[in-house]
Amino acid sequence: MLNQPQRLSMTALAGIADILPGDDLADILAQAIRSNDVTLSDGDILVIAHKVVSKAEGQVVSLATIKPGEEARELAAQLNKDPRKIEVILRESRRVVRAFKHPQQAEGILIAEHRLGFICANAAVDESNVGEDNTVILLPKDPDSSARRICAALEETFGVRLGVVITDTFGRPWRMGLVNVAIGLANVPAQVSLVGDRDAFGRELAVTIPALADEIAAASGLLMSKNGKTPAILFQGVDWEPAPSSATDLIRPQKEDLFR
């Protein structure tokens, strides 16, 4: 007897050109969906690297325009980093969580709490894949709004109910290597509560709350190569229910966090 297994597929949309400030990203993604061999259905989820969202929204800063303040110059000396980049990081941050440089390292690391609440290296200010020297790229101003706007445009274009997850790539306490996490959400719940569900033996599962949006984000890293050529991954077959959501729901409140 053959079983009917549950399946899920991920498709890296090929052929997305470099994104420039002012580009209509939803339209570019719609074209990519059409030019790839995919048919959208209700419940499909599009995962988008924040860099193309940020670039389309003009969230790019030329370091030549930045005059570092005193705090930035002090941290830059301590960490051996460009003081203008530190200044941009500080402007994006609520606070510096850690600033540290090993004596053997050429450059130190700055962990900051981003103004949106995410705790990550350099307040998510990034140099890769911007296309110009001496520019840095920020997170979108309001990644949930960006996700909702793109989602609504694609839903209208294709006549289906969709979800959108915008990702960034974060390091992690305790574990090596980088994974993608969700920083903007449209329709996709941040977490799925299994509270009240029962396990295979009928016992109630009290505290199992999978971080659905981060599972999707991490999975997207398997196809979202860092060389920047596949910034959008289509998920088909995920079992989920649309809900009002925000990626900031994934931020652990400081008073509940045993780890800071």
Add this chain to the structure above:
Amino acid sequence: MLNQPQRLSMTALAGIADILPGDDLADILAQAIRSNDVTLSDGDILVIAHKVVSKAEGQVVSLATIKPGEEARELAAQLNKDPRKIEVILRESRRVVRAFKHPQQAEGILIAEHRLGFICANAAVDESNVGEDNTVILLPKDPDSSARRICAALEETFGVRLGVVITDTFGRPWRMGLVNVAIGLANVPAQVSLVGDRDAFGRELAVTIPALADEIAAASGLLMSKNGKTPAILFQGVDWEPAPSSATDLIRPQKEDLFR
């Protein structure tokens, strides 16, 4: 013009019955692969929830057999937990990282460094899905060895080159919700170094090291429902190269960790 997108699929193997101590898990998985509509190819990766591995290996402890020591009794009083369960957790641990109970919470939380080095709640000692009351389930004694044994058996059965990732479900500092992480590996690299690769604009990517095994583990959570009925997920289409690996490579050395 149609593009040729890169695709990846995940299949939850249906029809795996409850696993008992002494079961030949590799054989059970081979039967599940045959009874589901899948054909294995070189490079396929099987992701397995550690609970079925632990159960097959007899890593299950009846709390009736446990006499808690003084440290366990003290922590149990502080956290309002079963002292026998605390005793098992301490036996599985190198050290307690945090023991904490909010006044409003019925039961506190114990973060421990597992003897294998993983930092997680309750040293990964778990109550769900064991099938008997008053038993707890531990991690496999050597999850990398378990993964390699299962992988080698399946490779011989099906005549293909495979990878195996054994997972557990961990909470995370700074972020809400649970994700699956890799705790045992066969052939699948823990991390993929992109050092020396270039981004879309030809700039060298200095420090981008995706945690490949954790990306796969987190993705598996999308199909590995917590009710325990789908403990094995087949990944097809992942771009990877086999390498000698260990899930302990994902543990950030304490001296490099800014977060503890």
